[in-house]
Structure formats: C-alpha cells, structure tokens
Amino acid sequence: MAKINFYLRDKEADTATPILMFVSYNGERLTKYPTGETIEPLFWDSKTQRAKQTKKFPTYPEFNSRLSNIKTVAENILRQYMNDNDQQPPTVETYRALLNQSFNVAPKKGIVKPLDLFGFMDSYLTEYETRIFEKTGRPITKTTLRVYKQAFRVLKEFKDKEYKNREFSFAQIDYHFYTQFQQYLVKENFATNTIGKHIRTLKTFFLEAHERGLMPHFSPKKFKSISEPADAIYLNEREISTLFELDLNQNPRLEKVRDLFLVGCWTGLRFSDFTRIKKENMDGEFIEMETQKTGEVVVIPIHWQVEAILKRYEGKTPNSLPKPISNQKMNDYLKELGRIAGFEETVSETMTKGGIRQTVNYPKSELITTHTARRSFATNQYLAGFPATSIMKITGHRTEKAFMKYIKITPREHANKLRELWKQNTPSKTEPFRIAN
Template sequence: MPNARFILKEPNAKTETLVYLVYDYQYKRFKYSTGEKIDPKFWNKKNQRAKETRKFPQYPEFNARLDMLANGINTAFRKLLNDGIQPNNEILKKAFLQAVEGNVIQPDKITLLNFIEKYIDESKTSKKEGTLKAYKTAFRYLKEYSQKIKKPLDFDTITLEFYNQYTGYLTYEHNLSANTVGKHIKTLKTFLNEATDRGINQNMDFKKRKFKTTREESDSIYLSVDELKNIESIDFSDSPRLDKVRDLFLIGCFTGLRFSDFTQIKPENIDYGKSILQIRTQKTGQRVSIPLHATVKRILKKYNNELPKAYVNQVMNKYLKDVASISGLKQLVQTTITKGGKVQKNNCPKYELVTTHTARRSFATNLYLADVPSISIMKITGHKTERSFMQYIKISQEENADKLLNHPFFN
C-alpha cells in the first residue's frame, strides 16, 4: 500500500514555504499543495511533520491536519481499488477531494476577467503600445457586457450562445463595424488561448468553427505609379510642412515600410554601395533589405541622407489629405462598411481615404502589377502566406484583366 509523504516546496527558504502532499502509486506520482505553510526551521524532515516545539505552538493542529490529509488520500486510493476503478491522477484527485470534503483549503478561483486584467498588466513589458490598447479596449467591452446582463463572465460561460449574444451586443448596442467586432473576438481568443496554455481554462468552445473572427474586406485604396509621380512633381516649397509630409509618404510608398519604420530611417540603415536599405521592423522584429528606388534616392539626397522628423501619425494623416487633394486625387470612390448590422455605402473623394498606411499598400500593389513575384514582395511586407498577401493588395477587376492580357495563356 502506498504511503503519503509531505515535502516542503522550498526547504532552504528563510521564510514560510508551502507544504506538498506527495503520493507515489503504481509507478505514478500524485502531488498536491496542502495550502499549509511553515518556516523550514520548524519542520522535521525525518518525520515529515512540524517539530513539537513551543516556538511553533500551532504544531498539534498543524500535524493533525497533515494526518487528516494523509488518511484522506489513503482512503480515496483504497476506495478506488475496492470499486474496481483503475486510478490515475485526475481520478485520484477527485476521490481525494471527496474524501476530505470541507477540510481542504481551496485556492482562490481565477475568473476570466481577473485573468485578463492580470495578463494585461503582465504584457506591459513585452507588448507594443497598440496591442495593449487593443487589450484594454476589449477588456472594457467585456466588463460592460457583464454589467449589462447582470451576470459574471467566466471561462465556462464563453459558449457559442455567449458568442452570438456578445457579437450582437457589440454590433447593435455599440454600433461597431463588422471588422471591429471581429477584432474584439480575436483579442478574446488571445486571452482564452493564453489561459488554456496556463492550464486555467478547460472550456474549448472558443475553438469551434462557429466561434469565428468576422472580417469584411476593407475599402482601402492604393495609389498608382502615375499618381505617385504626380504627387512627387508638385512644388510644395511654399508649405514646408506639406513638403515634408509628402516626402516621407513617398519614402513609404517606395519601401513598403510601415509608418513606425519609414519615419525612423537613419543613414546607418543605408548601404550606398549596394543601393539597399536595411532595417529591423518594429512590429515584427524582422530584418528586411529593400532596393533603393530612384524616388527614395532623390529624397535622401534632398535631406543629405538625414530624413526630417515626422509628425505623429494623426497629424501626418491630416496633412496627407491636403497633399493628395492638391495633387488632384478628387475622383469619387464608393466605400462600403457594415456598421450596426447595416450595410452603409458612401461616395467620397479619393484624397479623403489617403493615410500613411496607403503607402505600404501602394508599394505591394504596384510591385504585384509590375509582375514582381509575390514571394519577393512578401519578404519585404512580412506577410506569412500568399492568401493573406492577396487580401492585402488592392487591384480592381479591370486592372486584374489588364494584367492577365499579357499572360501567355491569353496570347
């Protein structure tokens, strides 16, 4: 018959440490935290109990508790054998807890919202500011929803029924777009995956096919090579701010870098001998090498290879619309968005849709139209799959047809 024994979590600690119950049976080992703590100087390693000393006056009750737990695990093991049940750690733990019911210190239960709050706090040292902002926003909506339905949210409540009700809440009560709702579900899945990896969550409903991250194709635009040449040709010398914004934007259009990267280019990133720009991207940490386009070379020369300091993204986007408007990008573009569960269609001038991210999208699309292999473009943009890359580039049906006209199949 196996015997229960007790060990200290940290036997050499100078302060109190946890006491573990260890039970070796049938070539298996069951380990359980008793919840009791003791200073190692009061522990009798040979007897595996507290020393009977006046310096630790609680020893009678302390040892009696360990005896009760030892009897409980032995009773549970015998009962399983008598009932013809083959023990394993999961079965034995359940039987043990039943045997000592009411006499075990239960650990504090970690709820879903508690976990998310702690995880966000942990992430402050490892995640980007944008990611933390997304985490906090998703957490806020979850708390508001819990208050709205007057029920606590926990791991076992994240079911398909919850999914349907919560996405409806975000869509109709907060009037969020389909893509924004999808981002909140994606963030919730991030929290649940982390909790699952840590052994805290056992509910796998969030991995079901219907618990999906919705995504609606965006109406993001790109600027053609001719449109970019026109922007470059405009004389903005009477407006230094627009001149600077235009130049930085063109750097993005001909390098494919994100705003956070093309605004940080330094002379040491440029290999003038090979005519290549090399930089480690902030978002992914990848090191990319990009051939220097003639436009990039001209702009670098204009600033003596030291690009001007950029405005913050919001201000850049505001000034970019002025640059695009002056450059004549006033043709109407129809945009479609599903918001509050309703499809909304609007016509707006193209310049209103230009942002710093238009630069990166323009780079990818223009290279694709120029028959540069997708894999070569993806080496710069960082897309992992061709599928995600094809969703990223923006070409019309007509542009796609024009591209195919030069294909051998159609000749």
C-alpha cells in the same frame, strides 16, 4: 532583484497543508503571503515548488497554473510599484496591501480568492506590457497592446449593458456567450471586421486562461473570427509622381509629411518601420532593417525618388530623412496633401455595419493614410509584373494569403492587364491569318 518562492506551512503534515508565498527583494523579505491553496506534502515537489506530475494528483496542471498566476501577479505588482516610484521597493505593509487588493482577499479570513475573469484579463494585460514573445524575441508592440485593451473595454461595456448586476465568470464563456457577444456588437453598430477583431483578441485571452487551468472546458473552435473583404485604396505610380512633383517649398509641414510618405510608397515598410530608418540601415543602394512587428529582416533597393529625398535632408537630420510625427497627425496631413494634389475622384467603400450592408462614397483624398503607402508599394510592384514571392521578401509577408490582401486592383485594372496580354499575343497585321485544317 525580486525572488518569489512557494513553501508548505507544514511539510511533515499528514493531511493537506497551506502553501505560502515568500517574496523578497535584494535579499530582504517583503512578505510571507497565504496563497489560499493547500496540498498534501506527499504530492509536493520542493525543488520545483509545484505539485508533482502524478496520476494520484490528477488536477496538478490546474493547480500549478494557479500558483504560476499568483506569482505573475505578485511580480507585476512589484514591478509596477517600482516603475511608479523611482525604482524604490514598497514597504512590507504597502506591498501586502497591494497584494490584498489585487487578490481580492476575503475580509478577516486572509484567504486568497481565485482571480475572476476581469481580474485575470487585467493582470494578463499588465504581464503583456513586458512579456517577451518566443516568435519575435521582443515585447508586444504598443499597437497590439492597444488592440487588446480596446477588446477588454468592449467586453466590460457588454457586461455592464447585458449582464448588469448578474454574475459574469469564466464558466459563462461558451458558445452562447459567443453568439450573445456577437449580437451585441452588431446592435452597437460595429463593422463586421471590427467584430471579428474583438472576437479574435478575446479568444487570445481565453486561450491563455485555458492554458493556466482557469477555463478547462473552453472550446476555441466555436469562436469564429468573422471577416469580410475590406475596400482600401492605393496610389498608382502616376499619382505618386504627382505628389513627388508638388512644389511645397512654402509649406515645410506638408513637405516633410509628403517626403516621409513617399519613402513608405517606395519601400513597402509599415509606418512603425519607415519612421525609424537609421543611417546604419542604409548601405549604398539598399535599406536593410529588422521589422518591428514581425522581426523579419528585409532588404529594399533605394528608389530614385527616395534617393532625391535623402539628398534634400542630407546634413539636416541624422538619417537624412524628415523627422517623424505621430501616425494620427500624419494621417490628417495626408488628406490635406491629397486635396492639394487633386485626388478627388469618387471612391466607394462597402462594408457591413450593424448587420446592414452599406456603401458610402468619399473623395479619394479622404481615404489616404500612412498604410496606403505600403499598400501602394505592393500593388504597383505586382501590377508591374514583379513576382509576388519576391515582393513578399521585401514587405516581410509570411504567407501569400496575407500578402494578397494588400493587392487592391480594381476590376477595370484586371481587365486592362488581360487586354495588354492579348495585345502581346495578337498576330501582326503583316502576318497572314490562317485557320488550322
């Protein structure tokens, strides 16, 4: 097990003395390493191995954040090396060389330079791969990590194109950066919601740097995450029944995808959840499981179509459901299924891309994805009059605002609901029509 401690080079010094980092593994020292930080022993707490929280040393928050960041990087380097080398720790020379590379040690001086913006973001991503989050008690999901890495890549591309050989540092992350980055994404023909996603993700990086004292003047209020309502389809219950009734005996590939998709349509689970339902999650007439993304425990009744699917695969798989495939492959096959089912009505998608509002028409089959299943469940149950708060308990949505984004009812469907309501309240033809005096 790795152990990292910080000690003063001379704890009896009358002036500032260097702080050294000692790294050991299973009781064996790996290195004694200069942090590049100095402090007067008067302000050092040997128990916490950090600066004392005192007004006489007003920069202690930033100082302690830098030490914590150095420790995190040292831990991540060791873990990554051991993951890549069958859990064997590095030699003293190898570990020190890796530290030098990561900390950008100045030649011949042995002084650790502070992490720059990209260095911090890179180490932050490495840390996030195994970090346990307080809200869920679990590491970050692969999907979220992929979103973070995409935003990091886009920021690097922005730097290479707009800044080229000029400096790009923490100090430059201000409102001017925000507007310049946003304009760059518009120029690169990104959609409005994609721009908002990247800004929101980068804001997460910057807030963490702010907490660690690397960006003390960062103002998160100025970084607005722009968005616009997104067009998205759902399948109504008639279309879902059409899929269920398709004869796919001669095409087991599409049959398995169809059946798995229908499980999503009647449970409201995300792809990451309906593809990992286990036998122990099914108890009689209900499915009960903890969702991967939020950690919410949801209980869902088993629909008769799902029950028929379970009988079809009983004894063939451990959970009596089709074996899952990748999200990307399933999305491709779903479009093929949609064409076979005859879902060819024209659907218009309107979005702002590259700063221009544009509408594109597609056959409905081309817009079906695994997430359509979850959206279809929420919309169909809402249309059926099931209370929104009860649907949210099944889908795991925490706020009505987030839930309502899933409700994809067209203007005509809204009008039909109102017409049906009026019909219910229309007086019978046998009843006399009276006007109140």
